Amino acid sequence: MERMTSGLAALRDQIAAGGAQRYHDSNTARGKLFARERVDHLVDAGSFREDGQLANALAEGLPADGIVTGSATVAGRPVCLMANDSTVKAGSWGARTVEKIIRIIEKAYSTGVPMIYLVDSAGARITDQVDLFPGRRGAGKIFHTQVRASGSIPQVCALFGPSAAGGAYIPAFCDIVVMVAGNASMYLGSDRMVEMVTGEKTTLEEMGGAKMHTTVSGVGHLLVDTEVQALDAVARYLSFLPSNHTQEPPAAEPVGPGAGDLRALVPEFERQAFDMRRYARALLDADSIFEIHPGWARELLVCFGRLDGRVVGVVGNNSMFKGGVLFVDSADKATHFIQLCDAFNVPLIFLADVPGFMVGAAVERQGIIRHGAKMITAVSEATIAKFCVVVRKAYGAGLYAMAGPGFDPDATIALPTAKIAVMGAEAAVNAVYANKIAAISDPGERALYVEGLRAEYEKDIDIVHLAGEMVVDVMVEPEELRGELIARLAAARTKDRSFSRRRHGVTPV
Numbered sequence: 001m002e003r004m005t006s007g008l009a010a011l012r013d014q015i016a017a018g019g020a021q022r023y024h025d026s027n028t029a030r031g032k033l034f035a036r037e038r039v040d041h042l043v044d045a046g047s048f049r050e051d052g053q054l055a056n057a058l059a060e061g062l063p064a065d066g067i068v069t070g071s072a073t074v075a076g077r078p079v080c081l082m083a084n085d086s087t088v089k090a091g092s093w094g095a096r097t098v099e100k101i102i103r104i105i106e107k108a109y110s111t112g113v114p115m116i117y118l119v120d121s122a123g124a125r126i127t128d129q130v131d132l133f134p135g136r137r138g139a140g141k142i143f144h145t146q147v148r149a150s151g152s153i154p155q156v157c158a159l160f161g162p163s164a165a166g167g168a169y170i171p172a173f174c175d176i177v178v179m180v181a182g183n184a185s186m187y188l189g190s191d192r193m194v195e196m197v198t199g200e201k202t203t204l205e206e207m208g209g210a211k212m213h214t215t216v217s218g219v220g221h222l223l224v225d226t227e228v229q230a231l232d233a234v235a236r237y238l239s240f241l242p243s244n245h246t247q248e249p250p251a252a253e254p255v256g257p258g259a260g261d262l263r264a265l266v267p268e269f270e271r272q273a274f275d276m277r278r279y280a281r282a283l284l285d286a287d288s289i290f291e292i293h294p295g296w297a298r299e300l301l302v303c304f305g306r307l308d309g310r311v312v313g314v315v316g317n318n319s320m321f322k323g324g325v326l327f328v329d330s331a332d333k334a335t336h337f338i339q340l341c342d343a344f345n346v347p348l349i350f351l352a353d354v355p356g357f358m359v360g361a362a363v364e365r366q367g368i369i370r371h372g373a374k375m376i377t378a379v380s381e382a383t384i385a386k387f388c389v390v391v392r393k394a395y396g397a398g399l400y401a402m403a404g405p406g407f408d409p410d411a412t413i414a415l416p417t418a419k420i421a422v423m424g425a426e427a428a429v430n431a432v433y434a435n436k437i438a439a440i441s442d443p444g445e446r447a448l449y450v451e452g453l454r455a456e457y458e459k460d461i462d463i464v465h466l467a468g469e470m471v472v473d474v475m476v477e478p479e480e481l482r483g484e485l486i487a488r489l490a491a492a493r494t495k496d497r498s499f500s501r502r503r504h505g506v507t508p509v
Helices: 002-016 022-031 033-040 095-112 126-132 139-150 166-174 190-198 204-208 210-217 227-238 276-283 328-341 361-365 368-381 397-401 425-439 442-460 463-469 478-491
Strands: 050-051 067-074 077-084 115-121 157-166 174-181 184-185 222-224 290-292 299-305 311-316 348-354 388-395 410-416 420-421
Touching: 002 210, 022 210, 033 077, 033 115, 033 227, 050 095, 067 095, 067 139, 067 227, 077 095, 095 115, 095 126, 095 139, 115 166, 157 166, 157 361, 166 184, 166 222, 174 210, 174 227, 184 204, 184 210, 190 204, 210 222, 222 227, 222 328, 276 299, 276 311, 276 388, 299 328, 311 328, 328 348, 328 368, 348 397, 348 420, 348 478, 361 368, 368 397, 410 463, 410 478, 420 463, 425 442
Parallel strands: 077 115, 115 157, 157 174, 157 184, 174 222, 311 348, 348 388, 388 410, 388 420
Antiparallel strands: 050 067, 067 077, 290 299, 299 311
16 A cells, blocks of 8 residues: 555656656746646645546656646635646647546536636647547537536636647637737647648748737737736636626725826817726726726727726727727627626626717728627627716717617716717718808808807707706716716616527627
8 A cells, every 4th residue: 555655646746747857948948837837826825626637647748638627716716727738748639638628617617616728738639639529528529618608607718828720719718818928829720831721921920929819819818928927817807707607796895996087087179089098097996907908909998897896897988099989899899898797797887988880991891880780789688787978979879889878778877078969060060961061162151151050960969958858867077977886886786687588699790
């Protein structure tokens, strides 16, 4: 028994050491941590319990079959996790790797705890494809299990190295992907394969690097410089979400608002840009904002934050970028975030300063109508408490996309600077009276005529007039907005969240 015990201990130590030292040295030179070091940094000390450590133990050079899986706690809350070991065949998948991933996702789903993916993998081992690829418990089952768990438990990915070929879908099915600059990448085919198949010459960084995915494709959500920053971002992200869809997000001690004067931040002239991020910081609890997709589709702000200690999600138009107009990417960005908040019981605050959706041949070819419909669908289907705050302007379908009165907001709140209309006065006058205006030859007379038409239009869409018609529920001064939202959030805690008698809707794609 003593010999067996000492032999088991030695085997465990050997497996825990991972691959050959030269692979550890190579990772260290690139600023990469060992898989088990990543786990140790993320989870509470002494809380990790590993599953399947002896997987493929009799095979040569495949400790734990290249992946660490198990359960632990993060900030005292239970989680499940997997971590590719890139010192073992570059973190590639074998049949037992796949089975371990499936089992840990199933465990997270069945126990109702977040699932964390620490990814650094070259993809499947082609030599093992029959065992790992096509079967009922093959690689496809990973993605099926992720989809089943989606919206039931948070799924979070930190990407430290490659996520190649089919393996790239693990991050893609997660709620958020944190990528480490310089090392992280996602791609379906390598640069070498792309050149062979298509003739295109590219690099992994250009085609699937962290910066590209967090600023161009939007597949990545956060770009960080170091692995420690990535792991800390995962922990902070989870602090805003419940363990599963049946629970409420964790509250914090209430603190006062961040710095900033809500009145002074908003210019009266609607074409003068202002930074909605600064506005959100001044509205929400100090230092509570966690922005998602900060580098992609910047004309729209989406972030978590706290209001009097309670977690909220914010969707806001940022006129500092593209005038705050909604484009294809910003519509997709909003859709994902709205669905995320609704799935995990996070109330939504829409801060509207939107000219509408972009128009023109280029965006029509990109399917702006279809993408806009996706965003409006997400707004419609969101049954969590939601509030439309018209900060300045809400024009055209932009009003609809920002949870306007027709989309069952728990309240439409208008500031004195608010304007709600099909379009702005200048565009409306030009659209309706263009021929009459052109027929006036005298420049002075023409200017007076146009000025009169605009004044008449502005009177028609005056926010007090719209409040009188009950288009908006309440008008508040900027200094009253935070208190108004806190009170209305509290009142909406017990709202009925039923929506429609059906299995699911059909997404506009």
